[in-house]
Amino acid sequence: MQKVRKSDAEWRAQLSPEEYYVARQKGTERPFSGRYWDTTQHGIYRCVGCGTALFASDTKFDAGCGWPSYFKALDPDLVREEQDTSHGMVRTEVLCNVCDSHLGHVFPDGPPPTGLRYCINSLSLDFEPSE
Template sequence: MEKVRKTDEEWRAQLTPQEYAVARQKGTERAFTGRYWDTTQLGIYRCVGCGTPLFASDTKFDAGCGWPSYFEPIDPARVREERDISHGMVRTEVLCNICDSHLGHVFPDGPEPTGLRYCINSVSLKFEPIENE
């Protein structure tokens, strides 16, 4: 997978101000305000920055936290984890491994089969529904 690299000006032109603040500046949307936190439709959640398929709806679950939560990515190679010590906490940040967009954080309190909860900002994602035939 080839890395997507853009200038700050290119990112600002492509993304909305809120998308830019979260994806490029590591911001966080408020809980229960994002466009996908309660979406139950079948589909694929893609990176807002580069369109890479990151999470499938069949791995999404209601964690009660107010952000879309998934127990695993479509392909672990498409996400990268980094230690995050901001805001006086120690967490594991999740980024798109293709364009380096900030997605959210992963926690070890999710359901089986992985026990993980990928807590992802809606604004970092674009949803592509799967049409029922």
């Protein structure tokens, strides 16, 4: 896997201020405000930072939380997990393993077959609809 590395200035030039806040500063968009939380169209969700394909629409489900939720990543090697102890909680942060963009968090309360809920910020994603 080829890592994508850019200077802070390059990230700021590429991303909108809101995307930069979420993807590069580990921010979180407000629930039910993101561009993809209720998208039902078929396609692939890619990292906003590097374009890596991360999630498929056939793994997306309505978790009722206000963020796009998926029960598995397209390729587990492209999504990295780290412990997040911010805000007085212990959670598992999810990052793009190619460019280190913050995506969201993963929780063990999702549907079968994985039981996982990847709770991802819309601002961390670009959607590519199927033809």
